Amino acid sequence: MAVTSLGDISRSDGHAIFKVQVRLQDHFSEKYSPLPYIQEVGKRADELFDDDRAQEAGAYLEKMAEQAVSEERYGTAMSLFNELTGYYRNTGNLDAAWRCVDEIVRLIDLLDLWGTADAATAMLNIATVYKAAGDPAAALAIYKKCEPVFISENVGDRRLAGLYNNICVTALETGRRDDALYYAEKAWRIAERVHMDGESLELVRKNYNAAKQAAVNV
Numbered sequence: 001m002a003v004t005s006l007g008d009i010s011r012s013d014g015h016a017i018f019k020v021q022v023r024l025q026d027h028f029s030e031k032y033s034p035l036p037y038i039q040e041v042g043k044r045a046d047e048l049f050d051d052d053r054a055q056e057a058g059a060y061l062e063k064m065a066e067q068a069v070s071e072e073r074y075g076t077a078m079s080l081f082n083e084l085t086g087y088y089r090n091t092g093n094l095d096a097a098w099r100c101v102d103e104i105v106r107l108i109d110l111l112d113l114w115g116t117a118d119a120a121t122a123m124l125n126i127a128t129v130y131k132a133a134g135d136p137a138a139a140l141a142i143y144k145k146c147e148p149v150f151i152s153e154n155v156g157d158r159r160l161a162g163l164y165n166n167i168c169v170t171a172l173e174t175g176r177r178d179d180a181l182y183y184a185e186k187a188w189r190i191a192e193r194v195h196m197d198g199e200s201l202e203l204v205r206k207n208y209n210a211a212k213q214a215a216v217n218v
Contacts, residue, residue, distance in 0.1 A: 038079055045083075058087050065103075078107040082122050089132050097129045117153035120146040124163070131170065140170040140179075161190040161204060168207050177214045184211035 041064050048057035065080035081100045088097035104122050113119040123146055127139040143166055150160050164187035171180035188208045191201055 101126050117155050120149040136173040143167045157190045157194045161187045180211040181215045184208040
């Protein structure tokens, strides 16, 4: 049975993927990322994608990220580099994705954000670069480090369920079946408690079933 990450979007449709990730910001706090400006940038990037101008959209985001750094708007820059990381990962440009990862880590250091939900959210995106580069074990280690931060920062049940689901998927990829089932059960309990529905519920259900099947087939 195939397994699918929730939030770790790795389908083949780069345009659709990017449009999900460029909703710039449910996940970064306004303290570090002025929301109206970020939304305006995201809207413009979406418009370029809608016109089948993906390269221009990437170049536009790159330009705006660099401009934010030069103007010392570091929270905004961090959000934009986070989006660029996903864009480059999903277009197969891992060298550029790693460059963005380096910039994100530098900005987390600069803003002293380690241990916050903002930094953990960025690290989840970095984990997907490790997976794309063929190192799911490194991605799994990052996901697990994000769990206590998400709990202490009270990010909400749905995001926590998404994290647990991604840990399940990555644990299965690395052959850690006990881990996969443990986190799949945690994701499923949250999904039931909050009455999750639609595609998200089906992904959690599918991966829970896959983890149970994998545990039986040891």
